[in-house]
Amino acid sequence: MASTTPAPARPEDERLPFAQLVVYGTQHILTMYGGLIAPPLIVGSAAGLSAQDIGLLVTAGIFISGLATLLQSLGLGPFGARLPIVQGISFASVSTMVSIASHGGVRPVFGAILVAGLVGVIASSFFAHLVKLFPPVVTGSIITVIGVSLLPVAFDWALGGVAALGYGNPSNIALAGLTLLVILVISRVFQGFVSRLSILIGMIVGTLVAVPWGKADFSAVPHGKAVSFPPIFGLGTPVFDAGAIVAMTVVIFVIMTETMADIIAIGQIVETPVDHKRVANGLRADMLSSTVAPVFGAFPASAFAQNVGLVAITGIKSRFTVAVGGGVLVLLGLVPIFGRMVAAIPAPVLGGAGIVLFGSVAASGIRTLSRVEYADNLNLVVVAVAIAMGLVPIARPHFWDKFPSGVGVVLDSGISAAAVTAVLLNLFFNRWRALVKDKPSVFAAAPDERGNTLPTDS
Numbered sequence: 319m320a321s322t323t324p325a326p327a328r329p330e331d332e333r334l335p336f337a338q339l340v341v342y343g344t345q346h347i348l349t350m351y352g353g354l355i356a357p358p359l360i361v362g363s364a365a366g367l368s369a370q371d372i373g374l375l376v377t378a379g380i381f382i383s384g385l386a387t388l389l390q391s392l393g394l395g396p397f398g399a400r401l402p403i404v405q406g407i408s409f410a411s412v413s414t415m416v417s418i419a420s421h422g423g424v425r426p427v428f429g430a431i432l433v434a435g436l437v438g439v440i441a442s443s444f445f446a447h448l449v450k451l452f453p454p455v456v457t458g459s460i461i462t463v464i465g466v467s468l469l470p471v472a473f474d475w476a477l478g479g480v481a482a483l484g485y486g487n488p489s490n491i492a493l494a495g496l497t498l499l500v501i502l503v504i505s506r507v508f509q510g511f512v513s514r515l516s517i518l519i520g521m522i523v524g525t526l527v528a529v530p531w532g533k534a535d536f537s538a539v540p541h542g543k544a545v546s547f548p549p550i551f552g553l554g555t556p557v558f559d560a561g562a563i564v565a566m567t568v569v570i571f572v573i574m575t576e577t578m579a580d581i582i583a584i585g586q587i588v589e590t591p592v593d594h595k596r597v598a599n600g601l602r603a604d605m606l607s608s609t610v611a612p613v614f615g616a617f618p619a620s621a622f623a624q625n626v627g628l629v630a631i632t633g634i635k636s637r638f639t640v641a642v643g644g645g646v647l648v649l650l651g652l653v654p655i656f657g658r659m660v661a662a663i664p665a666p667v668l669g670g671a672g673i674v675l676f677g678s679v680a681a682s683g684i685r686t687l688s689r690v691e692y693a694d695n696l697n698l699v700v701v702a703v704a705i706a707m708g709l710v711p712i713a714r715p716h717f718w719d720k721f722p723s724g725v726g727v728v729l730d731s732g733i734s735a736a737a738v739t740a741v742l743l744n745l746f747f748n749r750w751r752a753l754v755k756d757k758p759s760v761f762a763a764a765p766d767e768r769g770n771t772l773p774t775d776s
Contacts, residue, residue, distance in 0.1 A: 328590050329635040330401055342634050343642030345518040346404050347650070348663070349675060350622045354383055354406045357617055361412065361427070365419035371553060373654075374615055375424075378548040379407045381651025382616040386607035387644030390600060390621075391637040399592075399600030401584050402629055402640040405607060408576075408620035411569045415617060418562045428612035429556035430566035435609030435618065438570040442605055445574055446598030448741075452582055455697045455748075456704075456740040458686030460579045463708030463736035464623045465680025470712060472676050476669030490666040493533060497524035497670025505631075517628060517671050524667035533664045544655050548614040556612060570608070572734045573620045577604045579737060580621035587626065587682060588635045623733075624672065627679040696747040703743060708736030 334342070358375035367375070386405035393400040418427050452460075476494035478485045501520035505513055512519075528534035581600045585592030600621075608618035629635065692698050710717050711732045718729050729735045 329588050330590055330637045332636040333638060334634075334636055339636075339639050339642040340646075341515065341518070342632065342636075342639040343644075344646055345515065345632075346625050346628060346640055346643040347646050348521055349517060349628050349671065350404055350406050350625055351663070354379060354622075357407045357409060357412050357415075361415045361419050361424070361617065364416040365424045365427075367424065367553075373542075374548070374552050375617075377546065377651055377654055378552075378611075378615040379617065380647055381548045382607060382611045382614055383407060383619060384644045384647030384649075384651055385610075386603070386619040387647060388641055389603045389607060391641040391644060393599065393603075396599055397603040397606055399581050399596050399603065400637055401581065401588065401590070401592075401596075401600070402625075402635060402637045403580065403584055403600070404622045404625035404640055404643060405604065405619045406622045407616065408573050408608075408618045411566070411573065411618045414565050414569045418559075418565065422557065422559065422562070423554075424615075425554045425557040426559045426562045427566075427617070428551075428553075428615075429558040430562040431612045431618055432556055432609060433558065433563045434566040434570040435605055435611075437567050438574060438605030439602060439609060441571075442574070442601035443598050445571075445578070446594045446601055448578070448594075450594070451741050451745065452578070453744065453748075454686050455690045455700050456737075456744050457579065457582050457586070458683050458690060459701050459704035459708070459740045460683070460733065460737050461583045461686060462680050462683030463705055463732050464576075464579065464583070465627065465676050465678070465683060466705075467708065467712055467732040468623060468676035468679065469673070472669050472672030474669070475665040475672055477666075479665035482665060489531070489533070490669075493524060493528055493531070493664065493666040494670035494673075496527060497521065497667045498673055500524065501671065501674055517631065517675065521663060521667050521671050524670060525663050528664045528667060533666065534662055536659070536662045539655060539659050539662065542654055545653055547652060548616075550613060551615070553615045570605070570618065572731055573608070573618055574601055574604070575737045576623075576731070576733045577601060577621045579733065580623055580626055583623075583679075583682065584621075584626050584629060586686060587630045590635075623679055624675045627675040627677075627682070630678050630682050631674065696743075700740060700743040700747060704736045704740035707739040708732040710735065 355376050358379045359372060362372035362375045383404075383406045387403070390398050390403045390405050391400065392398060415427050418430060474480050476491055478487060478490040484490065497520045500523045501516045504516040504519055508516075525534055529536075578597055578601060581597055582592055585596075604620060608620075611617055611619060625640075687701060690697050690701070707729075709732060711730050715730075718725060721729075729738075
């Protein structure tokens, strides 16, 4: 009698054939690679580093992101959520690191990350108990803002990449549109394995078209070391500055808020339970990776929201797929020539893929919000104000410039602004029983599909 492989107890524990793991894992890495290398490029330039030193930052960031992804997806004791979560160098820390690096170079940045990361490791267990403060009305608002806040990145890529020569050229937009079209056609025409590779195929087709168009340059690929291990403190030993440490600690808590939201989001997409213990394990891995990062010359790591969108699009829920992707990142960090090949993917191609990926994150949030009960409560107000606060940094990037730096660090991130607002309003309207009313306000009414207002006592 033929043996059958029993179905895994949890969707994320599914084991796919190795070839599929490699292909799907590589797709995850291609999806996030542009966002991964951007922070070290930006911070290295602000610190006045040479091109060679910036290259070390990039390589170290890739290497640490791979190790962090392996730890998060496979887990090691109390570290790792064991979910299909890709870790990468966090965008949330860029503005603070630029501010520190522009005055004292990267060494104070590394010192601040070391101390702040340790604080994050210690705080992870307590922070995870806040998971009960994230019901669907909160998580749906945050996930929606995560997707919407990422879309401007995709649009900038589609225009050619910020500060790139020819930024805004219609040919860049055409290339992004072609990539998007290929992804949509494959998603519609094909099913199963091919359909799930729509993002990867779209990026390959877009890059191949870009070569004769003169928008993909692979000339730098053969130059440089073929194999290189990230040196320990290769850019100098850490410098511990009190002001930088305080600022970075605030950033670490922002990163923890974003990572917790991503863990909850991926749990909903995968349809697997996520309790405070699992969140704590995920945050602990996140913070451990961030603490170790400066040793190799890298910056804080966090969950990448665009890869949450990729899981939603492909339906591949296996954490082992992401683990293989983490292994690919480690190899890219050790073999820079592979990294240089991937880095040659044109920004407009990334932009076309990013529109689908980031938009799908927002759509996942909207789907979560559709399950929220709006009758006889003020959940509509919670959603409205949280999303509005999350959009402030996108619509008006300088809105918080005149406020103290601590306020700006938190509220200049649309994700953390939406998270703080949604949590506080949910507590105020739904958990503080002294203020809960049977007839809360006219905002509790919701229009039906015909546009008629439903009575609040229905």
